[in-house]
Amino acid sequence: MTNLKRRTILAGIPAALTTILAGIPAALTTGALAACGSSTEEAAAGKPADLDAALEKGGKLTYWTWTPSGEDQAKAFMDQYPNVEVEVVNAGTATDEYTALQNAVAAGSGAPDVAQIEYYALQQFSLSDSLVDLTQYGFADLEDQYTASTWGAVNLGGIYGLPQDSGPMVMLYNQAVFDEFGIEVPTTWDEYVAAAQALHAADPGKYLTNDAGDPGFAQPLMWQAGGHPYTVDGTDVKIDLQDEGTRRWADMWNQMLEPGLLAPISTWSDDWWKALSDGTVSSLIIGAWMPGILEGSVPDGAGDWRVAPVPSYDGSPATAENGGSAQSVLKQSKDPALAAAFLRWLNSSEESVDVFLGSGGFPSTTADLTSEEFLSVAPEYFGGQKINEVLVAASENVVPGFEYLPYQVYANSVFPDTVGTAYTELSDLNAGLTAWQETLVTYGESQGFKVN
Amino acid sequence: MSTYRTINPRVRRPSSVAKPRKSIGLTIAMGLFLAYALVPLGWLAINATKTQPDLFSGSGLAFGDSFALWDNIVQTFAYNDGIFLRWLGNTLLYVVVGAGGATLLATLAGYGLAKYAVPGRKAYFAVVLGAIAVPGTALAVPTFLLFSQLGMTNTPWAIIVPSLISPFGLYLIWVYTLESVPKELLEAARMDGASELRIFLTISVKLLTPGIVTVALFAIVATWNNYFLPLIMLSDPDWYPLTVGLNQWSQQASGVAAEPIFNLVLTGSLLTIVPIVAIFIVLQRFWQSGLSAGSVKG
Numbered sequence: 001m002t003n004l005k006r007r008t009i010l011a012g013i014p015a016a017l018t019t020i021l022a023g024i025p026a027a028l029t030t031g032a033l034a035a036c037g038s039s040t041e042e043a044a045a046g047k048p049a050d051l052d053a054a055l056e057k058g059g060k061l062t063y064w065t066w067t068p069s070g071e072d073q074a075k076a077f078m079d080q081y082p083n084v085e086v087e088v089v090n091a092g093t094a095t096d097e098y099t100a101l102q103n104a105v106a107a108g109s110g111a112p113d114v115a116q117i118e119y120y121a122l123q124q125f126s127l128s129d130s131l132v133d134l135t136q137y138g139f140a141d142l143e144d145q146y147t148a149s150t151w152g153a154v155n156l157g158g159i160y161g162l163p164q165d166s167g168p169m170v171m172l173y174n175q176a177v178f179d180e181f182g183i184e185v186p187t188t189w190d191e192y193v194a195a196a197q198a199l200h201a202a203d204p205g206k207y208l209t210n211d212a213g214d215p216g217f218a219q220p221l222m223w224q225a226g227g228h229p230y231t232v233d234g235t236d237v238k239i240d241l242q243d244e245g246t247r248r249w250a251d252m253w254n255q256m257l258e259p260g261l262l263a264p265i266s267t268w269s270d271d272w273w274k275a276l277s278d279g280t281v282s283s284l285i286i287g288a289w290m291p292g293i294l295e296g297s298v299p300d301g302a303g304d305w306r307v308a309p310v311p312s313y314d315g316s317p318a319t320a321e322n323g324g325s326a327q328s329v330l331k332q333s334k335d336p337a338l339a340a341a342f343l344r345w346l347n348s349s350e351e352s353v354d355v356f357l358g359s360g361g362f363p364s365t366t367a368d369l370t371s372e373e374f375l376s377v378a379p380e381y382f383g384g385q386k387i388n389e390v391l392v393a394a395s396e397n398v399v400p401g402f403e404y405l406p407y408q409v410y411a412n413s414v415f416p417d418t419v420g421t422a423y424t425e426l427s428d429l430n431a432g433l434t435a436w437q438e439t440l441v442t443y444g445e446s447q448g449f450k451v452n
Numbered sequence: 453m454s455t456y457r458t459i460n461p462r463v464r465r466p467s468s469v470a471k472p473r474k475s476i477g478l479t480i481a482m483g484l485f486l487a488y489a490l491v492p493l494g495w496l497a498i499n500a501t502k503t504q505p506d507l508f509s510g511s512g513l514a515f516g517d518s519f520a521l522w523d524n525i526v527q528t529f530a531y532n533d534g535i536f537l538r539w540l541g542n543t544l545l546y547v548v549v550g551a552g553g554a555t556l557l558a559t560l561a562g563y564g565l566a567k568y569a570v571p572g573r574k575a576y577f578a579v580v581l582g583a584i585a586v587p588g589t590a591l592a593v594p595t596f597l598l599f600s601q602l603g604m605t606n607t608p609w610a611i612i613v614p615s616l617i618s619p620f621g622l623y624l625i626w627v628y629t630l631e632s633v634p635k636e637l638l639e640a641a642r643m644d645g646a647s648e649l650r651i652f653l654t655i656s657v658k659l660l661t662p663g664i665v666t667v668a669l670f671a672i673v674a675t676w677n678n679y680f681l682p683l684i685m686l687s688d689p690d691w692y693p694l695t696v697g698l699n700q701w702s703q704q705a706s707g708v709a710a711e712p713i714f715n716l717v718l719t720g721s722l723l724t725i726v727p728i729v730a731i732f733i734v735l736q737r738f739w740q741s742g743l744s745a746g747s748v749k750g
Binding site for chain 1: 505507508509596603686687704706707709711
């Protein structure tokens, strides 16, 4: 439990819990894999025309989400389709929700009709036969509406969700701090490391960025460096956390980690919010959804922050998806056609996406990403910079082909026990990655996967 | 020890206690202990008065630029259509039914086992003692799987039923009954023709009151603070107790749609501990007399 040192206690408990629980439902669902012959048959009976009929007929749906606009979107939907009643439930944020969802799947009841699931976790739920393949309802026709990287994340040998948002990584930086210490905006990682050294040398209380060991951050960085640590083909899994791209990231990040240039502050902790407010942390490599959050929750930074592309390794732009969710229909749904109809409206209708954008979300729909209105936004918070131009450019430069593990939620939960030690001891990340790989191979085999 | 119970205040304390030696070492140790216990509470009270931006600037142990305690309280109760009030109600329900039921069952069973000849009493005693040694957290996952097979997860019963069992309470009442309910008294009552139920309700319960309050206090605190069990049993926030609800608010500060409301988490935490502190202060005199009453006999 060395990771507890680095986390707030509140954050540590659910993580430990997920570790305990992650094994149970997964073990149960392996049995479900074998026993699911009949359910695919009946599911295949759906057809696109069912959706409109279901909307006409109406019914009751439960929708799990932690998206702030979820409630308003559901209201707008019910105004349009008065026969349908949607109950919005916040069953927890991210892993908390997955724990509840896995529990409901294991229990055989209690799951919602539609649930929000982050892209990295989607495969875990689709492979355990918890989700409805939406291909039968003609969802393949919707592909053109979404960016390639978000569609790739839901199209997992079947369409297991519809993208809500996306998070191409960008660099946010505090111009005021950069000006004070004469730091140029870095465009390559070499420049980034040099800037981190210069800043920390000039003021030991300041850091260019923070990282206390976060799998949700490390993996997009591997992705951006061209790493393909996981290859999944049905139940055949290959894990190589020392492939060329992953090593490239680890070797670069070692130059930040080992000399203590990374603020040892967990992202999303109260310390982190404070560090963003007072300039202790002066840049973030993070998803394109962050500017809205920064503007909403770090009022002290108004006018100081700017957006730039993520530094590159060789000068050519490349980025990765960091975060972002899809919504999926659960197999437990009693009315999957109605659930799918709600989902189609939720993530592809203009009425719904407008509500989502109004709450500061970053879309996955190309029509919105390329609209003149969206691109011309120039918030005062970012000194009048047209930030969406930078963000949208990032969404076009996502390196294709990155895959997550079919047990990624578990994998992330044990990251602190393995790679996390490199962060606490300021030692070589490659050793931590090797240890993580061993854990993942053993666990995968115990769950019935053929690993490496 | 029996000198403690004599009425005359002049001889109440032995001379060594009446003129205590001053110990600097002990005083410092006491001071450290007091600070250890009070600093987190003080921190909570201070920070519950700050607005969200205030929390991020300035020291955690000093008051901020604004004094927003009242605003925070109003916001806490109003946030998300007053879900906090609902959580408070849920917690009260779990405490009244769960901890109340646990106290009732522990009292009946403990008294019965202490005063009546029950076959297999020794084996039962061993099982109860063993059960005390198993922490509830270790049982949470098996309990979840059991309840999920019964289809009772995500209902209040999933919290109330496991809370009803208190091996420690049973053991305490059992031992307490042996100590404080004299056999002669029961025999006298029986001679007078009182039924067993009447003896229990009119004589034994009065004698057992300090023990019952102690058990109730433990059960109330355990149920009020119960976190792990509701966390895995419940997915519908409408049934959350305060502990799990506050954690959900705290988790809201993370991820793609982050909306930190640390000021409400802190104010909510402060409001959450107020009732339990009040219960403790009101009931502690029963508890004290319970502890000492146990020690005079014999």
